[in-house]
Amino acid sequence: MKRFDYVRANDVGEAVAALAASPAARIIAGGTNLVDLMKYDVETPERVIDINRLPLNTIEATESGGLKIGALVSNADLAYDSRIAERYPLLSSALLAGASPQLRNLATTGGNLLQRTRCYYFYDTGTPCNKREPGSGCPAIEGVNRIHAILGTSDQCIATHPSDMCVAMAALDAKVHVIGPGGERTIAFEDFHRLPGDMPEKDTNLQPGDLITAVELPAEDFTAHHSYLKLRDRQSYAFALVSVAAALKIEDGRITQARLALGGVAHKPWRDTEAEAMLKNSTPGVASFSAAAAKVLETARGYGENSFKIDLARRAIVRTLKQAADGTPQSQTDKRIR
């Protein structure tokens, strides 16, 4: 690990100023991703700015009836918060599908948004990687890519965004609040994470010096019909091979609103509004679910080891939509899939 300076910010202004003062600085929240990356010499910040003292650890009601989640709210606190569990059970479920209880206790909302890919090559400084060292090449494309993306890839990078939480947030149409050198602004979830394109080193559309302050959930009620299904190599403590967040509103046997997002398949949480539009006004059932799945995967492309994900994602979408429509969301404690 390289030597680094450590500063602790006492308020948001101080944090923003500290960031502005040293561009090579990194914020540390839970540290569950940053510290690992520093140990592997993948992240080598000159300065680490600790934001754990900032007053960003509350969940508050918004005027429009939604909730605003502070960037420092831990994944565990968020999952078990009664307002979240009751009004946004999809989010609770996705959180509880992630990592392990110990990690969720430390991991924060802001950190989860900005966690980096789990691409093996990205972590291994003994190999090239465009995301880590732009221009050095992408060994995953013809190499070990079982866990890699099938949607929205580029010839520069086929990494995935590994978060579970973010998949639910994408489906729930969340907004990210940030504050930067130019002041405060909000970013639609859709626009927060990027596709790799020819700049895989950039995971998000944040600007240098930006601090995430909160994530806002709009007031929408998908409590009757939702599910988060995560398929992985072991029952806990493993990233998604494919995950699906589905949220529906069903009236008189017709879908009146649909949200569908996938994890583990792309460089960002993969929400497909066209598939959502197809589901809208359809009758819930295998036919409409399969059509939606086909739509989502229209442009999917496998790279060898990960090609099975296309078929797996199709099956997972159909199953998750069915769970949502039936009102039998996937349980994250009894992990049995129904």
Add this chain to the structure above:
Amino acid sequence: MSEISLTQNPAHVRHGSNVGQPLTRRDGLLKVTGAARYAADNHPESMVYAALAVSSIARGRVTALDVAAAKAHPGVIDVMTPENRPPLAEDPDAKNHPFMFRLDVLQNDRVRYPNQPIAVVIADTLEAATEGAALLAPRYDVEPARVGLDGNEVFTPQGVGVGNPPNDSHGDVEAGLAAASRRVEATYETPAQYHNPMEPHAIVAAWDGDRLSIDTPTQGLAMAVGRVAGLFGIAPEDIHIRSPFLGGGFGGKGVMSGPQVLGILAARMVGRPVKLVLRREQMYGPVGHRGPTRQTLRLGTAGDGALTALAHHTRTASSTFDDFFEPASNASHTLYASPAIATSHDGVRLDTGTPMFMRAPGEATGSLALEGALDEMAEACGMDPLDFRLKNYAEVEPTSGKPFSSKALRECYAQGAERFGWAARPLQPRQMRDASGLLVGWGMGTATFPALMFQAEARAAIKSDGTGLMETGAQDMGQGAWTALAQIAADGLGLDIDQVEFRAGTSDLPDAGIAGGSGHTATAGMALHDAGAKVIARLADLATSAENSPLFGAGNAGVVARDGRLFRRDDESRSESYADILARAGLPEIEARGKSAADPAVRNAYAMHAHGAVFAEVKVHPELGQIRVTRLVGAFAAGRVINPRMVESQYLGGMIWGVSFALHEHAITDRRSGRIMNANLAEYHVPVNADIPSVEAILVEEHDPHVNALGIKGVGEIGVTGTAGAIANAVWHATGIRVRHLPIGLEGLLAGGLGDA
């Protein structure tokens, strides 16, 4: 109360109430309170830290190291490279016997596998040493990595495992196959696996002149001393190794590894005690692994399901510079009767660290393929898999023709099947569903592991207060040696366990042999038993020859040692306490040394193996292919059970390892660089709690009069065998799909044509 017959002196008998008791671990409290001191917990005065720099390439030469940059880093004391590494008395590439493994200890600039140590940085702090190692920024002459079982020169190794012949043949397999009414040929593949004990290899080494003091986990103290003595050209008496606890070994700590030797060299170089602990990713190279295998089974059966031929061929891999070939085919030597059995191995050489014994080496991999192929043949014959195995039950060891010293496998089958409810299993696959529609499958496998014994010594003493002392340099790697061996020691002295001080875990004690091959309890236990017999015999001599002892003249009748007293065997109203006997003789203590070794004559006459039967239930999602093991029942017979709690825990741990083998473990190699891409515990998957269902182990009674006087076989490894195969077979039974490529993942089932929504 159990009677232990005393082969060495049949006149005397000892009674104890310790052996057979489910005592809890005697070191348990130390461990749960954190008071148990593992190697890396030691911190001698003026100690400094060493960090390894390891190669990022698989093959080639190191052409440059920025030693100046590392040395300039604050806190760095020195950098050890091939140029300045202190000399060794012995060539680390010498191989004088098969147990001597070649080490990479900076003898030159060659790189022969990824993560090979290429330099050591010694610093005041761990952080400085680690950063110093990073600053070395090595440059290389890279040569193409040799990866995978295909595309490299194939040859027949001289030996497989440690010194076993690669090929073995009994009867005419080709004729047996030709005459068979059914034939099955199946190829199974198992990946490279890494031991991954919780505790990484660690050493704290301190020199005092030419005397060396070491804290390091090792499964074989005496062997480690011998290795270090040879390498450094110092007397074994001048080396003191402490290894009271190992945070897991699984074979990976069986022999001294290169990094441990580098820690000693670093201490020599800087003249201060040095601590060196491997990072997790550094465990994927210099400290051994289980080599990958591709195994082809060819079976033939007659019309009634009796095997006519069994051929088991394994392709496996060793490193380019040393030999350890996973002896997978040898799993077919002992289990099933067949008039013709042929086993063979070939190998390739890859740019990896040298493979090593890893829990059930050969048996674990071989059993998976054998049990799978057997299941396929049972299916072909339309027979229940258990009936098929009973049909081919080996009454004598099939390859040697020797009778078994004991074999309660039928009872294992019966008790396991009964407990599991096997009789209700439908013959055809894909017949069972649970209430939520998941596919349910049941599979089984036979477990087996040889009852090995090595050589050991022990010292026993009885003190003037009547308490006892037993010593042997045994190694507890979590399996419970501190407890089980103490139970044997206490019974060996006819004392309660609290009356005996039991010492183990350091190299100045008598050689207890290696804690490996599932032979530690038998080996070290028999040495303790023998030492106890000898000291009791001496005590009896004292008493029976003293005129004023109540036991005077009882020499021929013999005595019984129990509860700290000797009783006249034919008249138990006459007895005397140990303390009184010693007091009369005016002795502060009486001691004796004992030994153990396998008896070659008995070993020639009998085949000796532990056996078991494992039954598995899996549930598979019919369209998503998610596999979950929901139930495991194993029934094992392994001779005398010293401590049922420890034994059960070994079986359970072994079966969980089997789950890992079947569904999780897998080192992923990048074919171009030869690097292992998942060299960490986040991505190298082993089961988590949620993956482990109800696991049950039944301890089947077995009395073995031949294996050794205590009747002990071994329990450490057998649980792995049988289990992986049982799970793979259950997956087939649930889905109708045979996945022969391990670990079994979702994609295997999808590719196999799992149904659709």
